[in-house]
Amino acid sequence: MIFGTKTSPYMHAPQGVGQVMAQVIYALVPGTLVLLWFFGWGVVTNLLLGLGFALLLEALMLKLRQRPLLPFLTDYSAVVTGWLLAVALPPYSPWWLLLIAMVFALVIGKHLYGGLGYNPFNPAMVGYAAVLVSFPIEMTSWPTPELTSIGQISLTDSLQQVFLGGTSHWDGLTQATTLDTIKTHLRLGETVSQINQGQAFGWIAGHGWEWVSLAWLAGGLWLIYQKIISWHIPVALMAALAGIALIFWLINPHSYSSPLFHLVSGATVLGAFFIATDPVSASTTPVGKLLYAGGIGCFTYIIRVWGNYPDAIAFAVLIMNMAVPLLDTYTQPRVYGTKGRFGS
Amino acid sequence: MLAILREFWRSTGGLHLKDYHKDQSTQQPVHKLTATAVHELVIPLQQHSGHKPKLLVKLGDFVHKGQCLAVADGAISVPVHASTSGNIIAIEERQIAHPSGLTDLCMILKPDGHDNWGDQRLPPIENYTAASAEVLRQRISEAGIVGLGGAVFPSAIKLKVPDPIQLTTLVINGAECEPYITCDDMLMREQAAEIIIGCLIMLRALHEHAPTQGLDCLVGIEDNKPQAIAAMQTAAAHANDSRLKIVPVPTQYPTGGERQLIHILTGREVPSGGRPTDIGVLCHNVATARAIYQAVVLGQPLISRYVTVTGKGVAQPQNFEVPIGLSMQTLINAAGGYTPKAKGLIMGGSMMGVALPNDQIPVVKATNCLWVNEQEAIPEALPCIRCGRCAEACPVKLLPQQLYWHARARNLEKVEQYHIFDCIECGCCAYVCPSHIPLVDYYRYAKADIHTQNEAREKAALARERHEFHQERIERAKREKAEKLAKHKEAAQNKTTDTADKQAAIQAALERAKAKKAQQAATTTASEDKPA
Numbered sequence: 001m002i003f004g005t006k007t008s009p010y011m012h013a014p015q016g017v018g019q020v021m022a023q024v025i026y027a028l029v030p031g032t033l034v035l036l037w038f039f040g041w042g043v044v045t046n047l048l049l050g051l052g053f054a055l056l057l058e059a060l061m062l063k064l065r066q067r068p069l070l071p072f073l074t075d076y077s078a079v080v081t082g083w084l085l086a087v088a089l090p091p092y093s094p095w096w097l098l099l100i101a102m103v104f105a106l107v108i109g110k111h112l113y114g115g116l117g118y119n120p121f122n123p124a125m126v127g128y129a130a131v132l133v134s135f136p137i138e139m140t141s142w143p144t145p146e147l148t149s150i151g152q153i154s155l156t157d158s159l160q161q162v163f164l165g166g167t168s169h170w171d172g173l174t175q176a177t178t179l180d181t182i183k184t185h186l187r188l189g190e191t192v193s194q195i196n197q198g199q200a201f202g203w204i205a206g207h208g209w210e211w212v213s214l215a216w217l218a219g220g221l222w223l224i225y226q227k228i229i230s231w232h233i234p235v236a237l238m239a240a241l242a243g244i245a246l247i248f249w250l251i252n253p254h255s256y257s258s259p260l261f262h263l264v265s266g267a268t269v270l271g272a273f274f275i276a277t278d279p280v281s282a283s284t285t286p287v288g289k290l291l292y293a294g295g296i297g298c299f300t301y302i303i304r305v306w307g308n309y310p311d312a313i314a315f316a317v318l319i320m321n322m323a324v325p326l327l328d329t330y331t332q333p334r335v336y337g338t339k340g341r342f343g344s
Numbered sequence: 345m346l347a348i349l350r351e352f353w354r355s356t357g358g359l360h361l362k363d364y365h366k367d368q369s370t371q372q373p374v375h376k377l378t379a380t381a382v383h384e385l386v387i388p389l390q391q392h393s394g395h396k397p398k399l400l401v402k403l404g405d406f407v408h409k410g411q412c413l414a415v416a417d418g419a420i421s422v423p424v425h426a427s428t429s430g431n432i433i434a435i436e437e438r439q440i441a442h443p444s445g446l447t448d449l450c451m452i453l454k455p456d457g458h459d460n461w462g463d464q465r466l467p468p469i470e471n472y473t474a475a476s477a478e479v480l481r482q483r484i485s486e487a488g489i490v491g492l493g494g495a496v497f498p499s500a501i502k503l504k505v506p507d508p509i510q511l512t513t514l515v516i517n518g519a520e521c522e523p524y525i526t527c528d529d530m531l532m533r534e535q536a537a538e539i540i541i542g543c544l545i546m547l548r549a550l551h552e553h554a555p556t557q558g559l560d561c562l563v564g565i566e567d568n569k570p571q572a573i574a575a576m577q578t579a580a581a582h583a584n585d586s587r588l589k590i591v592p593v594p595t596q597y598p599t600g601g602e603r604q605l606i607h608i609l610t611g612r613e614v615p616s617g618g619r620p621t622d623i624g625v626l627c628h629n630v631a632t633a634r635a636i637y638q639a640v641v642l643g644q645p646l647i648s649r650y651v652t653v654t655g656k657g658v659a660q661p662q663n664f665e666v667p668i669g670l671s672m673q674t675l676i677n678a679a680g681g682y683t684p685k686a687k688g689l690i691m692g693g694s695m696m697g698v699a700l701p702n703d704q705i706p707v708v709k710a711t712n713c714l715w716v717n718e719q720e721a722i723p724e725a726l727p728c729i730r731c732g733r734c735a736e737a738c739p740v741k742l743l744p745q746q747l748y749w750h751a752r753a754r755n756l757e758k759v760e761q762y763h764i765f766d767c768i769e770c771g772c773c774a775y776v777c778p779s780h781i782p783l784v785d786y787y788r789y790a791k792a793d794i795h796t797q798n799e800a801r802e803k804a805a806l807a808r809e810r811h812e813f814h815q816e817r818i819e820r821a822k823r824e825k826a827e828k829l830a831k832h833k834e835a836a837q838n839k840t841t842d843t844a845d846k847q848a849a850i851q852a853a854l855e856r857a858k859a860k861k862a863q864q865a866a867t868t869t870a871s872e873d874k875p876a
Contacts, residue, residue: 001689001703002702003687003699003700003702003703004687006719007443007782007785007788008696008697008699009771010688010694010695010697010717011523011695012722012775012780016726016779017729019778020729071723077729117727117779279730279731284731284732284743284746332762333735334741335766336613336739336741337613337614337615337617337618337740338615
């Protein structure tokens with residue numbers, strides 16, 4: 001009998017890139033649902049437009065780069081990028097904001113570098129940073145959860161806001177984020193506890209954000225349980241951020257927010273479990289991951305507290321992305337039977 | 345006996361598979377096949393790693409079972425024996441177990457159907473505990489015993505430990521971590537007592553290198569083989585030797601790798617590029633131990649071995665004791681033949697086996713398993729997303745993703761920096777890769793590339809050396825010629841001055857003669873004046 005010959009191993013784990021990305025998408029569902037609860041239709045429009053643009057741009061770029069469409073569209077990496085950006089941008093974002101963000105993310109951040117696996121920067125954060133720098137007003141006006149939660153704004157109003165923009169009463173429905181509020185009010189000389197009395201604040205951070213963060217946390221823990229991500233990055237990121245916050249908070253609780261506030265506010269949890277863990281642009285060695293994520297935590301605090309931008313996960317991630325090749329080179333684990341990194 | 349608590353230094357990495365596919369071939373006892381009914385046995389001359397043995401038989405010779413067909417020739421070599429009695433009907437190139445269909449010199453033995461030993465059994469060494477190490481090694485070598493775990497390195501040479509080395513532990517490998525393979529499992533279930541005696545013989549052969557309390561002999565068996573563990577424990581208890589310890593180890597591919605098992609059992613790492621003896625450990629396979637028992641106690645050379653025949657492509661997966669040289673086709677027919685699912689034939693397991701182009705290939709000493717698989721289609725490879733699963737799975741703690749990156753770019757210097765030569769090609773990385781990248785192929789390619797480059801470099805260095813020598817020789821010849829010429833010239837010049845001297849001498853002599861003559865003439869004239 002004649003047989004075909006292949007090379008070992010002849011067995012393969014069933015899971016492919018598509019399944020890995022699909023798990024990430026499942027893990028994003030609870031957080032997205034909580035966002036939907038607090039912000040209504042705006043989350044749906046963000047998501048649908050974001051995913052639509054992401055897939056369209058991905059297909060277009062694959063076509064231009066003469067790559068096969070099917071294997072790369074079904075790896076769902078564009079869906080993950082689109083989803084992350086859609087939930088990172090304020091709900092009810094105008095369609096053009098989403099489009100510009102997606103162009104920066106997928107065209108410039110991903111495909112111009114060579115597509116899946118070759119992007120040195122986190123594509124979603126490239127898109128986010130680009131629109132944050134370019135359109136600060138749109139990017140910092142988050143809807144107020146009490147006024148925009150599910151059912152309070154009709155679908156037609158939502159669509160009008162997204163596609164035609166600037167409905168007259170819209171300004172009344174948005175507010176600065178808690179991180180932004182803290183920053184501006186601290187500069188006015190108020191103390192953290194005074195600011196926390198404001199109506200935008202819930203029991204820890206922004207009203208409703210505790211629940212959003214908890215939902216991201218649940219999804220993230222599930223990803224660790226499923227071994228899609230390792231614990232190193234989320235733990236190191238949150239530990240570094242909370243650690244620095246704790247030091248300054250202990251020194252002066254009137255001028256610095258509590259570590260818990262920093263953990264729950266903004267995109268900390270989303271960033272720790274879903275953004276910084278993007279394998280392509282993150283460090284891959286265990287020690288490298290700890291340093292990479294620790295760096296993100298530090299930069300997040302520095303930019304949040306002393307920088308000009310209210311939230312900082314995006315910039316912190318992009319900065320640490322640049323350090324990854326170096327980290328990977330110098331944190332090679334000790335190989336069996338050798339003494340050190342390059343020794344034998 | 346003291347209960348011994350042994351800490352497990354768990355190797356990180358490796359695979360925890362849901363199904364090792366071992367049950368399908370362990371459902372019935374081992375079936376012993378004889379070579380009496382087959383029309384020919386194809387016995388390759390070289391079945392071990394090392395030097396080719398020297399043929400002893402000629403075309404048409406009658407040989408008894410167990411008769412030596414070829415003797416060891418060279419430093420690393422073992423003899424080959426007849427698996428049954430019969431006639432040598434041909435000595436020719438035949439296909440051997442190699443993915444490319446490579447051929448090698450084989451002795452074709454036509455069995456006479458009697459399976460007759462004649463007087464070819466080696467004299468049994470019954471009192472092996474008193475035999476000298478040299479005698480035992482000699483017997484193990486002349487019985488043609490090689491490592492049956494797959495490396496087929498001559499066992500006697502492995503047992504000849506260099507003098508200054510003191511051993512602490514003899515590790516007997518019964519881990520059998522590869523999916524599908526069960527031949528060692530069945531051997532331990534059925535022949536535990538023989539394996540234990542084999543271990544005791546090895547301990548005796550190593551006694552000169554043992555500490556005063558004796559070597560520790562640790563038999564590592566993966567804990568997914570409870571029957572084998574129980575059988576071995578019973579046999580060890582029966583032997584009543586405190587040096588023997590049966591140690592269940594966690595089921596985790598590739599625990600059966602020599603270096604991995606040593607690490608798990610002793611907590612010590614074999615140095616990169618070194619040998620287990622560097623840390624006072626020696627490792628042998630359970631099947632090798634049994635072969636040593638047969639050679640020493642029964643006087644039988646290595647002419648058969650346990651082989652697993654398994655996979656969805658065979659009708660009745662099971663284990664056989666197979667005479668060396670039996671065709672794989674005959675063996676698979678003994679297991680009920682192929683099923684319609686048969687698409688690939690692999691010698692070895694699903695992680696490190698060798699795919700064979702057809703079944704007209706003889707079973708050799710290295711054949712532990714024939715796996716007839718379905719060959720499921722592997723999806724096309726996607727780009728690496730650096731997820732790092734490969735690094736988590738790597739039992740050597742390499743960074744396969746970085747190795748892949750540099751191997752793809754043919755940055756061989758980097759590849760070496762990332763320790764490619766510590767890669768054991770176990771296949772864990774390629775197994776877990778969600779992008780389905782054939783990582784091991786890249787590493788094999790890079791290793792071969794580095795070897796070729798080194799060879800080319802060495803050749804270039806040699807050529808340069810030769811060229812320089814050649815140049816120098818030409819220069820020297822020129823120089824010598826010039827020197828010679830100069831000497832000649834000088835000599836020639838000396839010659840001319842010589843002739844001048846001579847001429848002067850002649851001249852002087854002539855003048856002297858002339859003067860004498862003149863003088864004589866003068867005297868004559870004077871005397872003429874005198875009256876005579």
